[in-house]
Amino acid sequence: MEMRERVVSLDPTDKAVPAAGLQMLIFDRLVRFDDSGRLQPGLAVSWQPDNDRKRWEFRLRPRVKFHDGYPLSAATVAGALQRLLAGTATVAASADSIVIQSDHAIPSLPAELALPAASIAARGPDGTLVGTGPFRVSRFDPARHLSLAAFEEYWAGRPFLDAVEIEMGRSPRDQFVDLQLGRADLVELSPSEMRPATERGTRSWNSAPVEVLALAFGQGHAPEDPRLREALALAIDRAAIHNVLLQRQGVANGALLPQWLSGYAFLFPNQMDLVRARQLVAELAPADRSLPLAYDPADAQARIIAERIAVNARDAGLSLQVTNQPRTELRLVRVRFTSLDPVAALAEISAGLGLPEARAIGSGRPELLYNAERSLLEGYKAVPLFDLPETYAAGPRVRMWLEPGISRMGWLQLADVWVEAVP
């Protein structure tokens, strides 16, 4: 398997999103979301809150072992979660369960515990990081290579694959070439390779749009005049970018949460209005019509999208200097959310875009969520552009009972995959 990101740590507490997909192969969480967004048992077989949802008790699955052979204990789980929930709640362990106690209601606790960051990990006697997932780490060369081996004593049954070799830092083009040449069985697909992959009959697995591509104005460094930010938001031709540069992958969106997750994203306009944009720009002083637009230099697609945005902005009378230098005034960023829970996802996206924490979301009722999102987008401190899926291409040797091999959230389901031997 090959991937573009360079993962430097597998520790769940690092909360490094690029590692989340791999963490899902190595570690388990107490609960997990299914593709319908419902919580399913993980290391916890059941969970029960009290009436005011301040106290939650999770009963642990019996006979679960870590990769180093040690049994999963309530104390280990409590210790791992205490680090995650420090300052929010206390975690206590009993014989076969843990109790999480807070002084305020925490109705979204199970959803939070389904996040990759809530993976249960422990340190072995030799200091190596071990989990209870279907694969164990046999070799890890940070940012370059990861070797996984099947965990024979996995509580849900041994995976079909004996081992998984993961090459990191491979460009989308190289990954596609390696897939075509049979050097890789599973690769990530970028939109630019989507069409040739399809034309070649390559199997591709798409997740739901789980990545938000947006413009983020830096906190404290953003242009003070909101008319500039609004003009830029109105000048962007999302349709052209979606059709050409993204090869119709993902969806254009003017909201933070994708339509499939919130259900109300269509209420946020995302159409270009060049006339209005020009009017706003005309009201600006000439010196305020220029600013840099930074993009991730490792993201080739981001560069061309940023340049296209600069072209659109120029039509409105704005001058954007596209740069791959780390500038904070305006950035084109990708935010990958990992939760199927809208509240948790919105929090992830807001944090990723540098927006303030959403307030008064409450229990996640749609109208409250909508208001919170509307509030976040007021002033155009962030301009959502697209929701993009994660796409993988599988080689002809890859087999599984039920395709696709990834979850709706984009997590690889390698435990159910096998590879045919080369004849």
Next chain:
Amino acid sequence: MTFRTRLLGIIVLMVAATVALVSWIVAGTTRRAFERMDDARTAALVGQFRREFDSRRAEVVRRVDGIANAPSTLQIAIDAGGPNPDLSRYVDQAKPLADAQGLDFLELVGNDGAIISSAQWPARFGYKEDWILDPAADWRRDRAFLDNVQLPDGDALALVSVGVVEAADKKLYVVGGERVDQQFLASLVLPAGMRVVLHRETGAAPAPVDRTLGPIIDRVRRERREAVETVGESAAAETIHAIPLLGRQNNLLGVLLVASSRRELAELVQLIRTIGFVAGGTGILVALVLAWWATARVTRPVQRLAEGARDVAAGNWNASVEVPSGDEIGALARAFNQMTHQLIEQRDRLLQAERVAAWRELARRLAHELKNPLFPLQITVENMKRARERYPDEFEEVFQESTATLLTELSNLKQIIGRFSDFAKMPPPELEQVDVNEVAERAMSLYRAQLGTPDRAPIVPRLELTGSLPPVEADPEQLGRALGNLVLNAIDAMPNGGTLTIRTGRNSSGVRIEVSDTGEGLTKEECERLFTPYYTTKAHGTGLGLAIVQSVVSDHKGKIAVESEPGKGTTFRIDLTAIQP
């Protein structure tokens, strides 16, 4: 300034002027000839540059055609011509095509003028290039033209060609080009000594690449046609061919400045100038030496003549000039020598004549002086002889009277002879400090008694003496005697009475004594001969008085002059050197 120096200066000036004129003419002629050659060379260089530029145009056309004729491009045209074409798959197509053909710019433009793919600005897909749809567009006539290509960070001047790929009734336009900048120009094969500068019209304030090129750029801006000018000076000078770079709509996109260095010409002119200076300097130096020699040859006889003339003027009449040449100077020298010779002969003859005249005068005077006492002597002796014969008794008485008369007349003869003897035996003066005023007063008082004698008309004496005169070194006796002679002369000159004035005063070097009368005066001829010994205008004079005066004055290193006119009296003026304090 001497004649020789003047002559030398004139010759050197003439030589220098001649050398300068010749150098100027040679330098000017040579420069014009080389300028014509340089113009021809520059024209050839510009022509070579144009051919090179045209070959690059053809190369761009060839490359664009290469892309337009490629099967992959035809496939794009076919896809674009189909119903509901999805051209997004070709958004990245232009860059590899441009790279493969070595083009800086490439755009694939659809039938509607929308950019399908852009190599230089990939993000500009979908934007329209409306100019390409204009049926009367110039690009359809000119396969390669200049245009401003839009880039993310501005625009760039490019040599652009448009290729057309037709699929059914739809067209795909391949717009490719090569950037025209200094790098492009540097890649052209340029002859040595030539440089090419590109000035772009950016629409902003004109900023010529070189300040010296500003005027010619402005000229091309105004006239919209080629211009040729020479800018800079000396070795940095260049002949600039300014070629307007016109775009599709005949708009001025820039100015191409083809500069041909005039360094070689400037160095040649400088060399000619240096040679001119060296040759001129050498010529002037040689001319100086030759002129020195020539003027010496020419002026030496003249100098000798001048020296001879000065000697003659100084009284050396024996001076002669030796000039061996037979030219005019030699003839002049010979005439000079002949003239001095004749002068000497005339002087000798004059001296001889004067000597004879003087002797004759002396003889006449002596005869006259001696005849007066001799006549009574003869009468007395005849009386004595007659008395002895006729009156013997009275002879004794007559004898006594006659001998007394004889003695008297003999005494007169002796006196006459004594005066002549005195003049001959004038003693040298015994010099001492003398106050001329005292001498003048003494002379006047000595003869004052004679002025008022009743037997003659009265003469009024007058003394006009200047006080505080410096003393002179003189013999007071001889000086008084000289003044006395002048006073006597003045008395004799005024038989009808008048005024006798003795006047003293200062002159430039000492003191002056003047003795004036109001008598009848003298003629010019009389004045000239007045100091000649034994010359007198008086009936009973010896002619020695003024000769003695002149002798005394001369012995005192002084000068005597006379000023007189008939009827207005006579003034004698004696100038003596005063003793320096």
